[in-house]
Amino acid sequence: MPKATEEATKSLLIAVMTVSDTRTRENDTSGDYLVQALEAEGHRAVERNIVPDDIYQIRATLSAWIALPQINAVLVTGGTGFSGRDSTPEAVRPLFDKDIDGFGEVFRALSYDEIGSSTVQSRALAGFANDTVIFCMPGSTGACKTAWQGVIREQLDSRHRPCNFVGVLDVRLSNT
Numbered sequence: 001m002p003k004a005t006e007e008a009t010k011s012l013l014i015a016v017m018t019v020s021d022t023r024t025r026e027n028d029t030s031g032d033y034l035v036q037a038l039e040a041e042g043h044r045a046v047e048r049n050i051v052p053d054d055i056y057q058i059r060a061t062l063s064a065w066i067a068l069p070q071i072n073a074v075l076v077t078g079g080t081g082f083s084g085r086d087s088t089p090e091a092v093r094p095l096f097d098k099d100i101d102g103f104g105e106v107f108r109a110l111s112y113d114e115i116g117s118s119t120v121q122s123r124a125l126a127g128f129a130n131d132t133v134i135f136c137m138p139g140s141t142g143a144c145k146t147a148w149q150g151v152i153r154e155q156l157d158s159r160h161r162p163c164n165f166v167g168v169l170d171v172r173l174s175n176t
Contacts, residue, residue, distance in 0.1 A: 010158040010166055012072040014038050015047035015065045019058055019079035019088050020139060023050055029141045030077040037148045038075070043156065046071060053079045058091035066095065066132040072169050073156060074132060078139030080123045088136050089123045096127030096134070103135060103151060110150040111143065133165050 016038075018031040025031075028050060035045045051061050058079070065071050079088030093099075103126035111119040124147065126135045133156075137147040158166040 009042055012038075012043045012156055012166065012169075013046045013070050014043050014073045014075060014156075015049075015071050016045055017048075017058075017061060017065075017074060017076045018050045018139070019053050019076060020050060021053050021085060023078070023139075025050065030139055030144045033141050033144050034075050034077060034148065037145075037153070038156075041153060041157065043073075053085040053087055055087045055091040058088060059095065062092060062095060062129075062134070066130045066134070071132055073165075074134045075152070076134065076136040077144050080125070080136055080138050081121055082123075086123075089125055092134065092136055093125065093127070095129045097130070098128045100126035100128070100133075106151050107137065107147050110146050114142070114146060128168075131169060133169060 016031050016034050018028050020028075023031075031048060031050070035048060038045060047065060049061055051057050062074060062076070065074055076088060076092065079086045079091075104124045107124040108119045108122060111122060122138050122143070124137050126133070128134070135147065135152050137143055154160040155165045157164055
């Protein structure tokens with residue numbers, strides 16, 4: 001597996017959105033995990049919100065965040081399944097300037113080792129919108145750990161080789 005070089009990593013400004021009709025700040029373990037994980041890597045959580053599973057509310061929040069020049073990345077957890085009101089892909093995909101097809105593919109491959117064929121019920125996706133990278137993953141804390149540890153952490157690490165997404169972001173550093 002490719003490794004990070006010894007140079008200092010660039011600290012990114014990241015927003016975290018939990019898509020849920022039932023979660024609150026008190027029980028949003030997935031959002032808590034993502035904030036803790038990104039901060040442990042030296043990034044800064046600059047926005048965090050719990051948004052109902054509604055296409056237009058998801059789009060409104062995400063659109064506001066990607067319009068802010070200080071946000072480099074958005075991590076979205078929840079609403080990627082097939083049940084009830086799950087609508088994150090329908091809300092987010094139209095905002096993408098470019099899709100990152102490999103994220104969903106790699107996430108499901110990693111997830112298969114953990115939960116077997118149930119992984120086909122995940123519509124995890126990622127893309128770029130207005131120089132902001134957006135990763136959408138299922139709402140369980142386990143799925144967030146799989147996505148963060150298996151893909152996102154390295155792709156948001158400027159030292160990761162042979163490549164990472166930091167090099168293609170219009171990076172506004174949190175330590176400036």
